[in-house]
Amino acid sequence: MAVTLLAHGVSDLCLGKPALRSLSVTTTIADALEVLRNSDDNSVSIWGCKHKAGFGSGAATATATADDDDDDCRCIGKISIVDVICYLCKEESLKSPSAALNAPVSVLLPEISGLVMHVEPSCSLLEAIDFILKGAQNLVVPIKTRLSSRKKQHQKPSATATIHGGREFCWLTQEDVIRFLLSSIGLFSPIPALSIESLGIISPDVTTIDYHSPASAAVPAIARSLADQTSVAVVDSDGTLIGEISPYTLACCDETVAGALTTLSAGDLMAYIDCGGPPEDLVRVVTARLKERNLNGMLDYFTTSLSSTTLSSSSSDEESTGRVSPLGRSLRHSRSMSYSARMVRRAEAIVCHPKSSLVAVMIQAIAHRVNYVWVIEEDCSLVGIVTFSDMLRVFREHLEAMA
Template sequence: MAVSLFAHEVSDLCLGKPALRSLSVSATVREALSALKKLGESYLSVWSCDHSKGIGSDSDDCVCVGKVCMVDVICYLCKEENLSSPLTALQAPVSVLIPKGPPIVGHLEPNASLQEAVDLILEGTQNLVIPIQTRNSTRKKLLQKPSSDSTLHNNQEYCWLTQEDIIRYLLNCIGLFCPTAIKPINFLNVIDSQNIPVIHYDDPASTALPLISESLVHQTSVAIVDVEGKLIGEISAFTLNSFDETTAAAIATLSAGDLMAYIDCGRPPEDLVQLVKEKLEERNFGAFLELMEEEFSLSSSSSFCSSSSDDEFSAGRSGRLGGYSARLVRRSEAIVCYPWSSLVAVMIQALAHRVSYVWVVEENGTLSGIVTFIGMLKVFRDHVKSMG
């Protein structure tokens, strides 16, 4: 039964997960940027540790206080003062990248129940930090000073438990949640039609900056619509995370539509790169232009997309229901469903495309809402409550 499933220990979901790579909260933005590039990690955990009685002592008190990724760096550098003095901005402590307000990461013991994990996520926790259990987990180890190469804190290693992990786990046991799982999402009231991060195609990309930061916290994206309100694409934090810090200049100078083209094919189109450079010069952001020139000269690949037009595609997603079309589409094309799609179909869609949300559109393509992992988890939690 679903009730017994929610009683399972979270350690069941952590099998085989890699240890977290980390940074000290005293590290600089430059050090975080360097570590993200060097390690090839999507996220680095940020730790605050008290070694007042010596590294490795029983008094060590290490707490994960947040996480950082390339999108955090990009959004930070987009600020006017940081575009003017990027090298100075990079010397700031990494704590400037951590969102203000309630923490989005939290600690949980391996023997905690899945229900406890779901409740924490519904309260606003984005990632749960779980100690990794191994046969050697009780052995005393020397605790290294937290760095990008450190995986050990409080004499043990930790891993992330994410919303995606829990949704995937629940999908494997989806039969326990029938008939709820096969009901339409509009019947389940899981569609959020109020808090939709959206801008228009011709709007300056810079107007999306607060929405990009917000979507990163809520693990969503920024929808791009035309004048009729039809969904034509998105600015995805997931896609931005595969770029580097120079993308801040593109956000600061391009339109939303041009930014979609800039991030579409894995490498910015040459004509848009040149346009960004010209606009940086016009706004007297010479220091950032130098940083951009240096980054491109150091890049391992000097190839660009040939055009910012519709000539550049990558295999993947379809804007049609289900998102499984084999046709070639732009990377910025959003994953969509319809109000009458079943909850389980939307779950499969999101997991297949490694996103934590699916846009909801009407039959004519008009954007009407968004379904998130948080909304799905609430449905499953309510299902369990109704049985208890």
């Protein structure tokens, strides 16, 4: 059984995965933002191609040809709404958001290298885990070209499937690997039943912000947590976990959240980005504070974009929920309302306890589509965090012993 598990390559994990949609590195942020708004995915891959038949300026256009060398067309990163939000929170962007959005998406790519890595389908499970443990968020894997993808008409702006060397691509995430290991969890007995505390995988290295602190102080931390696939914990003066500012939740919002991040406290921001749309009183607060700080560029963008989104989403929102949401994207990505997401007061942070078993924490994270779980004591004091990377280290050591 162990030999069978170790024999798997990443191609086995790619079965059923959709072809990777992509944008050129020269695409403007505005065009990329339109793609993200109209996509069910929270992120889009960014590609750089050297060949003449490759990407042009603006939205993604032509793809690589079968005759090009492998190094000519590479996925160099990915971006999400969160990247745009953090970018719009910069001082120069606040002055003129519309002008800032005309910059190429390359300015959004993190300086951290190795977050995206190309691997061949023959790459082994162990090698894939090693790449992830070294920092790779996404493994880009070639898959057979689907003829149907060739027939899709380009929309403007839109992301297009990248065809290179007669192949399309998909990508694998930490979650994909964890799901795969969970399907064979019995092979790792008794490790899955052990507590995360006994396994030593609770990391005390967490990023926190005080509930009453300005949310703007968390912008650099949000960018780091996006790269680390974690979150920013919101705590009170006693270290009690009140909630979180999660890149996952921000990715389900509109880029106008940048105005709220710039003006609200961390506690008010949590209420602002809570699923269902921000309270009207907080929208008024954001508007008033932007005006007080003479951030006229962001004020105009905030009010114009918010009004436009409200008008476009009001009919569907009223029909489905009986109310209007100022953030059109929020209602499409509601978080789970289960017990584990409501254990913390006034929060939707996903939490567990030090004595929770490894398999229970794995299932929690997968069920809520996050890469981490906060660890708290009975009094809700924050102990640390457990991530998919922490879990993968445990399985990697066990797999190596099985080899």
